[in-house]
Each structure stands twice: as C-alpha cells, then as structure tokens.
Amino acid sequence: xxxxxxxxxxxxxxxxxxxxxxxxxxxxxxxxxxxxxxxxxxxxxxxxxxxxxxxxxxxxxxxxxxxxxxxxxxxxxxxxxxxxxxxxxxxxxxxxxxxxxxxxxxxxxxxxxxxxxxxxxxxxxxxxxxxxxxxxxxxxxxxxxxxxxxxxxxxxxxxxxxxxxxxxxxxxxxxxxxxxxxxxxxxxxxxxxxxxxxxxxxxxxxxxxxxxxxxxxxxxxxxxxxxxxxxxxxxxxxxxxxxxxxxxxxxxxxxxxxxxxxxxxxxxxxxxxxxxxxxxxxxxxxxxxxxxxxxxxxxxxxxxxxxxxxxxxxxx
Numbered sequence: 001x002x003x004x005x006x007x008x009x010x011x012x013x014x015x016x017x018x019x020x021x022x023x024x025x026x027x028x029x030x031x032x033x034x035x036x037x038x039x040x041x042x043x044x045x046x047x048x049x050x051x052x053x054x055x056x057x058x059x060x061x062x063x064x065x066x067x068x069x070x071x072x073x074x075x076x077x078x079x080x081x082x083x084x085x086x087x088x089x090x091x092x093x094x095x096x097x098x099x100x101x102x103x104x105x106x107x108x109x110x111x112x113x114x115x116x117x118x119x120x121x122x123x124x125x126x127x128x129x130x131x132x133x134x135x136x137x138x139x140x141x142x143x144x145x146x147x148x149x150x151x152x153x154x155x156x157x158x159x160x161x162x163x164x165x166x167x168x169x170x171x172x173x174x175x176x177x178x179x180x181x182x183x184x185x186x187x188x189x190x191x192x193x194x195x196x197x198x199x200x201x202x203x204x205x206x207x208x209x210x211x212x213x214x215x216x217x218x219x220x221x222x223x224x225x226x227x228x229x230x231x232x233x234x235x236x237x238x239x240x241x242x243x244x245x246x247x248x249x250x251x252x253x254x255x256x257x258x259x260x261x262x263x264x265x266x267x268x269x270x271x272x273x274x275x276x277x278x279x280x281x282x283x284x285x286x287x288x289x290x291x292x293x294x295x296x297x298x299x300x301x302x303x304x305x306x307x308x309x310x311x312x313x314x315x316x
Contacts, residue, residue, distance in 0.1 A: 138267060
C-alpha cells in the first residue's frame with residue numbers, strides 16, 4: 001500500500017513541538033498508511049523578545065512563516081495554538097480542523113515565598129508578570145493594588161524568571177502548563193468571573209490550503225465538534241470587533257443542550273473601563289452568536305475603547 005506523506009510546519013518552541021508531536025501521533029494512530037514529517041522554524045514572535053507583544057503588532061506574529069511554507073508548497077498543514085491564529089487568514093488558506101480543547105483557563109503561578117496566597121489575597125504591591133493585555137486589563141480592573149510587569153519568553157524561561165525572584169507571581173495559560181508537564185506549578189485556576197480567557201485558548205488549530213480536499217479529509221479525524229463550534233463563535237466575536245490576540249478582548253463559552261452560551265468582554269488597558277455581555281444560540285450557527293455578542297458590546301462603547309488602544313499603538 002502506498003503511504004500518504006504529510007508535512008507539518010510548526011514553531012520551534014517546546015510547547016509548539018509538544019503540540020505538533022501530539023498531532024503527528026494522533027494522525028498516525030488514526031490513519032495507518034500515513035507518514036508524517038515535521039519542519040520546525042522560528043517566527044517573528046519567537047525572535048523579538050525584548051519588546052512587548054502589543055507593540056510589535058499581532059497580524060501573523062506567530063503564524064506568518066508557517067503559512068508561507070504552505071503557500072510555497074513546502075508544507076501541507078501548520079499546527080497552531082488557536083489563540084495565536086488571526087481570525088482573517090491569507091488568501092488560499094483555511095482553518096481545516098480544531099482539536100479537542102484543554103482547560104482554557106488562565107492560571108496563577110507563584111514563587112515559593114508566595115505559596116500561602118491566592119490571587120485575591122496577594123499583598124498590595126506584589127509584582128505580577130504577564131505579556132497579555134487581556135489579562136493585564138482584567139487584573140487591573142479587579143486588583144488595582146497589584147503591580148504589573150511585562151514578561152516575555154517561552155514557558156520555561158518565564159518560570160525561571162519567576163523562581164529567580166523577579167516576580168511574585170505570573171499568569172500563564174493552564175493548557176500550556178499541562179501540555180508541558182508543569183501542571184504541578186498551577187497554584188490557582190483563575191475564575192472566568194475575574195479573567196475571561198483568550199479566543200481559542202486551550203485548542204489547537206490546524207491550518208491548510210483551502211482547496212486541498214484530501215488533506216482536509218485527513219485532518220478531520222482530529223476535529224472535535226463541540227470545541228470547533230465554540231471556537232468559531234469566539235473567533236467570529238473577535239473578528240467582528242476587528243481585534244487581534246494582543247487586544248484586551250476576552251471570552252468564555254460553553255455548550256448545553258445544543259445551545260452555545262458565549263460571554264465576552266472588552267477593557268481599557270488601564271483597567272478602569274470593562275464592559276461585558278453574553279449571547280446564546282443554536283450550536284450550528286456559531287458565527288451568528290459571535291456577531292450578536294460583538295454588536296452588543298459595540299452598543300456599550302467597545303469601539304471607543306478599542307480605537308483608543310489602536311491610536312496609542314500607532315503613536316508608539
């Protein structure tokens with residue numbers, strides 16, 4: 001029997017490789033006659049580590065180089081943390097599959113001297129590390145007594161900075177910590193009442209060529225219907241607000257009795273303004289649910305907040 005060769009493009013980071021190796025193993029387990037190869041590379045977001053992510057801009061920050069490989073026919077698919085994948089993809093590419101979601105929560109990780117504290121009880125002035133404007137805005141809104149400091153680098157680098165005493169605690173995605181074997185470092189899963197997670201957080205998105213039906217059929221074995229519908233609703237919400245993954249926009253979604261319940265928020269970076277709302281609808285109309293929620297937030301002033309943020313970025 002002739003083997004099917006499938007080429008995966010991915011980032012070189014430890015987390016990206018763990019996720020891609022999982023995809024490779026699952027494809028080989030489900031499709032006996034497939035042979036999967038991996039090409040890992042550094043993206044712009046991996047190379048620029050001395051500038052806050054929001055100041056670089058986020059259109060394809062962690063994805064552009066991988067997409068180029070597919071468009072040049074040097075790769076068949078690219079594996080992404082879905083939260084890093086822009087909602088508008090390059091011409092000719094599509095989001096072919098969304099895998100089952102790991103816990104999408106944000107997680108508090110503390111150094112040893114702070115093990116007795118939760119986020120709600122950290123002493124005033126404690127230094128919190130995060131590279132996410134979404135987390136920053138929500139935490140400033142809820143805990144204005146804390147001090148926030150930008151932190152860059154991969155998960156291991158961030159943990160090392162924390163343990164060296166540079167920070168009292170840091171905020172990371174629970175999913176990444178679990179996939180890397182650092183679940184024991186999760187000190188507290190942060191409630192969605194405090195921090196709505198990033199769009200697509202915890203899920204993997206597999207991107208491919210739009211017209212490559214053979215590849216789409218192959219990767220469909222990894223598609224998880226409920227996760228797919230939830231994430232499509234979340235991505236529609238983000239797209240309608242014309243936001244990116246470095247803007248203070250958060251979501252939470254769940255499915256009950258074939259209905260998607262979607263919460264969303266937009267906040268100012270200083271944490272002084274935060275607006276929330278929700279929408280619900282049939283699981284088979286996820287994009288409609290996302291658009292309805294986006295328009296609800298627009299009616300409450302979301303555009304004004306986002307425009308102020310974009311203007312500030314342009315000035316810098």
